[in-house]
Amino acid sequence: MNKPRSPHNPERPGYGTQGREVLLYANYFELKSVGKGLYRYHLDIEGGGPRKSPTGKKAKQIVHLLLEEHFPELKTHIVTDYKSTMISHRKVLDEENEPVAFDVRYRDEYSDEYPERPEVYRVVCKFTGRLDPAHLLNYLTSSDAAAMFDSKADVLQALNIAVGHHPKSDTSIISTASNKHYPMVGGLVEKFNLGAGLEALRGYFVSVRAATARILVNVQVKYMACYQDGPLRQVIGEFQHSGSLDPHSLGKFLLKMKVRVTHIERKNKKGEMIPRIKTIRGLATPRDGQSLANPPKVSRIGAGPREVQFFLEAPGQPSSQQSGSASSQGKKGKKPAKAGPKPSGSYITVADFFQRYNVSVDPSMPVVNVGDKENPSYLPVEVCMVEPGQPAKAKLTPNQTQQMLRFAVRTPAQNAMSIVTQGTETLGIGDSANPTLVDFGIQHNPSLITVPGRVLSAPNVCYKDGKSNQKQITPIGGSWNMKSIRFSTSTKLSNWTWILIAPRKGRQHFENPNDLDDCLQKFTAKLNEVGVMAAAPKQGRRIVYNRDTYEMDINTTISDLLRVEGKSKLELILTILPFKDTELYNCIKQACDIRHGIRNVNVLGERFRNCADQYFANVGLKFNLKLGGINQLLRPTELGIIGENKTMLVGIDVTHPSPGSADNAPSVAGMVASIDSFLGQWPAEIRIQTKARNEMVEDLDSMLKSHLHRWASHHKGAFPENIIVYRDGVSEGQYDLVVENELPRLKDACKALYPASMTAKALPKFSIMIVGKRHHTRFFPTGDQDADRSSNPVNGTVVDRGITEARNWDFYLQAHTALKGTARPAHYFTIWDEIFVKIKPSSLPRGQTTADLLESMTHHMCYLFGRATKAVSICPPAYYADLVCTRARCYLSNVFDPVTPSGSVSAGSGPVSLFESSQVRIHPNVKDTMFYI
Incomplete structure (x- = not known):
C-alpha cells in the first residue's frame, strides 16, 4: 500500500512534457570531484570580561590569527567562514569530545608585529561532526524518492565555505555576507562612475547547489554601489557638484563612511604603511559635546575648519594631540562646570590645530566628526582618504540608477563570458590551481553546464471587437497591441475631472488652456474607443507647483473638487504632473487613496500633451482597472482548475x-x-x-x-x-x-x-x-x-x-x-x-x-x-x-x-x-x- 503523500514539501509529480524542446546553457559549473570526508568545527570567540564578542572585520582577523598562530602547518588544509565555522579534510583536534580553547593575541590586519600589551581573545574550538560530500552525491543520485539524508544542508554549507574561502582570504577582494565578491585591485577590477560620489563595482556571486545526481557551483555577475575611494575632499566635491548643497543631505551621505587618516604615519617592520581607519559619524554641529565641561564651539551644521573650535588642554595634561584629531577634552557631565579652578588650556580652531601637521585646509569644506555626538573628534577633509569597497548606505538617485543600468545591462553572451573568465579567476575556481581546493579534492568542470528546457505555447488573449463580440489575439514574442479592439469588460465613467500641476518657471506643457481642452477631448475619445464609456471631464483645477506648499495645495484642491460635485460623487481625478518627482507622486497617492478616497491616475504633462494614440491607450488600461473593468481574458480551458470558478x-x-x-x-x-x-x-x-x-x-x-x-x-x-x-x-x-x-x-x-x-x-x-x-x-x-x-x-x-x-x-x-x-x-x-x-x-x-x-x-x-x-x-x-x-x-x-x-x-x-x-x-x-x- 502506498504511503499517503505529505502536502508539506510535496514530491515532484513527474516532469513537464509540453512545449518545444530546447537546450540551454545555465550559469552553473559541475563539480567533477566533491572531495574527501570533512571535519567540522564550531568557533566561539569570547569577548572576555565586559567586552562584547567581536564581529565583522575584527572577528575575521581573530580567526585569521588563530590559523596563523595555532595551525600554521595546515594553511591549505583548513577553510573557514571567518565567523563561527572551520572545515578541514584532516583531523585538527586530538580531542573530539571536549572543546579546546586557544588564546589569540590580537594585532590589526596591517601590522606585522604585536603591540607590547596585545589584547588576548579566547577562541573555543569544538568538533561538531564529520561530513562526507560523497554521501550527499549518493543521495542525489538515488532513485528512491523516500530516501533521507539529514546532513544535506550541513554538507552544502561546508562545500560553500570551501569554495568561498579563496575570495574571502584575498585582501584585494571585497566580500559581502551574501557570498558576493568584488575585485578591488589588478586587472580584474571593473568599476563605473555613478556620479555624486558613488561608483559601481562588478563582482561575482558564488554558491554550491544540489541538483539531481550532481553537485553544482552557481556563479552570477553582481553589482554593488559603493562610495568612490580616494580623497574625501574629492568625494564631497562630486556629491555637491550633483546639486546637493544641503549640509543635512551631506551628513546623511557621509554617515558611517570609513576613512583612512593621512596626517600621522605609522609603519610596520617591512616599511609598509599601517592605516589608521576612522568612521565618520556626521558633520560638526552646534549640538556636539554639550555634556562636556568644555564643549566645542560650532557656528552651524557643516561648519568649516575655521568655524569649529575645540578645547585643547595645556601641555602636561591628557591631550588630543595623542590621537592626532581635534577632540574636545573635559569631563562628561549633565551641565558644563560652573565652579572650580580655571581650566588649564584654551580653545583652538580645527584649522589652527592641523597647521601643526603642515595641513592646509579649505575653509569652505566641512569638518567631519569621527567621534560621536557626546565626545566629538574633528578632522578636516584634507587628511581623510575614503576606504575602497564600502557599500553605499543611501538609496540611489534616478540619475545614479540610470548610470548603474548603463553599467549593468549587458547581453547574455557578455555575462556568460564574464562568468567563465573573470568570474572563475576572482573566485579561485579558474584554470590556475587553487591549492586549497586541490588539497580538499574539489574539482569542477570549466564549462557552463547545459540543461534541457521547453518553450510553452502562448495562449490566445481575448478582447472585444467594435461590435462587442469576443475577439482573440495571438501574441507574437509575448506581446500584442490593442488596435481595433476594446476591453473585455467595459466600464462607465460619468463624473471625472483633472488637476494640472504646472511648473513655477520654465517650459509650460499647456500654456494655452485650449491646448489642454483639446488634449482632454482626444483622450476622452480614446477612452470610449477602447471600452471606457467616459463623459467629458468636468472643469478641473490648475496648481502652480511650490515645493514648500504643494502638499497643502493638493489636498485643498481635491477637497474643493469633491465639495463642488457634492452628491453627484466624483469618480476619478486625472493628475497631470509637471515632471517626475517621487515626493510629489507620493503626496498625491496618499491624498487620494488614504485621505480623500478618490480614484486617481497620474500622467506626465510632457507625454500627455503629445496625444499619442498608444500612450492614451496605455493610460486607458489603468482607467478601466481602477473602475472595476477587466482588460483582457483567457479562455477557461487555458487556466486549468481556475476556470471552474471554485x-x-x-x-x-x-x-x-x-x-x-x-x-x-x-x-x-x-x-x-x-x-x-x-x-x-x-x-x-x-x-x-x-x-x-x-x-x-x-x-x-x-x-x-x-x-x-x-x-x-x-x-x-x-x-x-x-x-x-x-x-x-x-x-x-x-x-x-x-x-x-x-x-x-x-x-x-x-x-x-x-x-x-x-x-x-x-x-x-x-x-x-x-x-x-x-x-x-x-x-x-x-x-x-x-x-x-x-x-x-x-x-x-x-x-x-x-x-x-x-x-x-x-x-x-x-x-x-x-x-x-x-x-x-x-x-x-x-x-x-x-x-x-x-x-x-x-x-x-x-x-x-x-x-x-x-x-x-x-x-x-x-x-x-x-x-x-x-x-x-x-x-x-x-x-x-x-x-x-x-x-x-x-x-x-x-x-x-x-x-x-x-x-x-x-x-x-x-x-x-x-x-x-x-x-x-x-x-x-x-x-x-x-x-x-
Whole structure:
C-alpha cells in the first residue's frame, strides 16, 4: 500500500512534457570531484570580561590569527567562514569530545608585529561532526524518492565555505555576507562612475547547489554601489557638484563612511604603511559635546575648519594631540562646570590645530566628526582618504540608477563570458590551481553546464471587437497591441475631472488652456474607443507647483473638487504632473487613496500633451482597472482548475526598510486576491508589521477574511473550495516558516467564515508556491534558433530539470521577453499542496502531467497582467502584491525615504512603535478597487 503523500514539501509529480524542446546553457559549473570526508568545527570567540564578542572585520582577523598562530602547518588544509565555522579534510583536534580553547593575541590586519600589551581573545574550538560530500552525491543520485539524508544542508554549507574561502582570504577582494565578491585591485577590477560620489563595482556571486545526481557551483555577475575611494575632499566635491548643497543631505551621505587618516604615519617592520581607519559619524554641529565641561564651539551644521573650535588642554595634561584629531577634552557631565579652578588650556580652531601637521585646509569644506555626538573628534577633509569597497548606505538617485543600468545591462553572451573568465579567476575556481581546493579534492568542470528546457505555447488573449463580440489575439514574442479592439469588460465613467500641476518657471506643457481642452477631448475619445464609456471631464483645477506648499495645495484642491460635485460623487481625478518627482507622486497617492478616497491616475504633462494614440491607450488600461473593468481574458480551458470558478488566487509580499530608511521604518505586508475565475480584478489589503524586517506576515487571518468576503459577494455567498497562494519575497531558509507560521493563520481565517458543510469536507484546500525573483540562475541559448532578438531564450521557456532536484517540485519560467540585458526567469517552488495532488491523471488532457498543469497555468497567467499588453516576468498574484507593497512605501515615504535626517537613518530590525495600520488604511471609497495599479 502506498504511503499517503505529505502536502508539506510535496514530491515532484513527474516532469513537464509540453512545449518545444530546447537546450540551454545555465550559469552553473559541475563539480567533477566533491572531495574527501570533512571535519567540522564550531568557533566561539569570547569577548572576555565586559567586552562584547567581536564581529565583522575584527572577528575575521581573530580567526585569521588563530590559523596563523595555532595551525600554521595546515594553511591549505583548513577553510573557514571567518565567523563561527572551520572545515578541514584532516583531523585538527586530538580531542573530539571536549572543546579546546586557544588564546589569540590580537594585532590589526596591517601590522606585522604585536603591540607590547596585545589584547588576548579566547577562541573555543569544538568538533561538531564529520561530513562526507560523497554521501550527499549518493543521495542525489538515488532513485528512491523516500530516501533521507539529514546532513544535506550541513554538507552544502561546508562545500560553500570551501569554495568561498579563496575570495574571502584575498585582501584585494571585497566580500559581502551574501557570498558576493568584488575585485578591488589588478586587472580584474571593473568599476563605473555613478556620479555624486558613488561608483559601481562588478563582482561575482558564488554558491554550491544540489541538483539531481550532481553537485553544482552557481556563479552570477553582481553589482554593488559603493562610495568612490580616494580623497574625501574629492568625494564631497562630486556629491555637491550633483546639486546637493544641503549640509543635512551631506551628513546623511557621509554617515558611517570609513576613512583612512593621512596626517600621522605609522609603519610596520617591512616599511609598509599601517592605516589608521576612522568612521565618520556626521558633520560638526552646534549640538556636539554639550555634556562636556568644555564643549566645542560650532557656528552651524557643516561648519568649516575655521568655524569649529575645540578645547585643547595645556601641555602636561591628557591631550588630543595623542590621537592626532581635534577632540574636545573635559569631563562628561549633565551641565558644563560652573565652579572650580580655571581650566588649564584654551580653545583652538580645527584649522589652527592641523597647521601643526603642515595641513592646509579649505575653509569652505566641512569638518567631519569621527567621534560621536557626546565626545566629538574633528578632522578636516584634507587628511581623510575614503576606504575602497564600502557599500553605499543611501538609496540611489534616478540619475545614479540610470548610470548603474548603463553599467549593468549587458547581453547574455557578455555575462556568460564574464562568468567563465573573470568570474572563475576572482573566485579561485579558474584554470590556475587553487591549492586549497586541490588539497580538499574539489574539482569542477570549466564549462557552463547545459540543461534541457521547453518553450510553452502562448495562449490566445481575448478582447472585444467594435461590435462587442469576443475577439482573440495571438501574441507574437509575448506581446500584442490593442488596435481595433476594446476591453473585455467595459466600464462607465460619468463624473471625472483633472488637476494640472504646472511648473513655477520654465517650459509650460499647456500654456494655452485650449491646448489642454483639446488634449482632454482626444483622450476622452480614446477612452470610449477602447471600452471606457467616459463623459467629458468636468472643469478641473490648475496648481502652480511650490515645493514648500504643494502638499497643502493638493489636498485643498481635491477637497474643493469633491465639495463642488457634492452628491453627484466624483469618480476619478486625472493628475497631470509637471515632471517626475517621487515626493510629489507620493503626496498625491496618499491624498487620494488614504485621505480623500478618490480614484486617481497620474500622467506626465510632457507625454500627455503629445496625444499619442498608444500612450492614451496605455493610460486607458489603468482607467478601466481602477473602475472595476477587466482588460483582457483567457479562455477557461487555458487556466486549468481556475476556470471552474471554485479557486481563489492569492498573492502575498512584504516590503522592508532599505538603506537610507529611518530607524523606526516598519515592514509592510500586502495581499491581493482574485474575486472570480476571470482574474481581471485584484483588490488589496495592507498591514504594518509590528516588528521591522519580519518576513512572516502577522495579520494574515484578517487580510484573508476581507478577500473571502469579496469573493463571496461575487458568488452568491459561496466561498472558494481551493486557495492557491503565490508567496513572494521568501528566501530558501524561510520556506518552512511559511508553512509553520502563515498557513495556520490562513486556515484560521477560513475556519472562522466557512460553513460547517465545507469544513466537514476539509475545505478549502490550499497550495502554496514561493515565487523567487532575486535568485542567481540565468539561462543562455546554445543556438540562434532558440534565441530572441536580445539573444535571450525565447519567452515561454520553462526549465524543471538539470539544475533542480527530483524530490522538490520547482521550476524556472521565463514568461516575458527582455527588451535588453540578460533575462531573469522566475523561480516557482511548491512548499504545500492539497489541490494538485487530488487531480486524477485521467482528467488531464492527453499527454499532460500534473507538472504540466501547474507550469502552463502559471505561464498563461502571465498574459493577464492588466496594466500591459505583453506577458510579464512573474505571475499576476505575485506582481500585484509587489505593487501593493510599493504603494505602501509611498504612504510611509517620510520614514522609508526621509528627505532630511531625524537621527540616524539605518534600516532597523527592532519593534515598531510609532506606526499604526491607519497610516496605510485605504479609504472605504476605494478599498475594493485596484487603487495601487
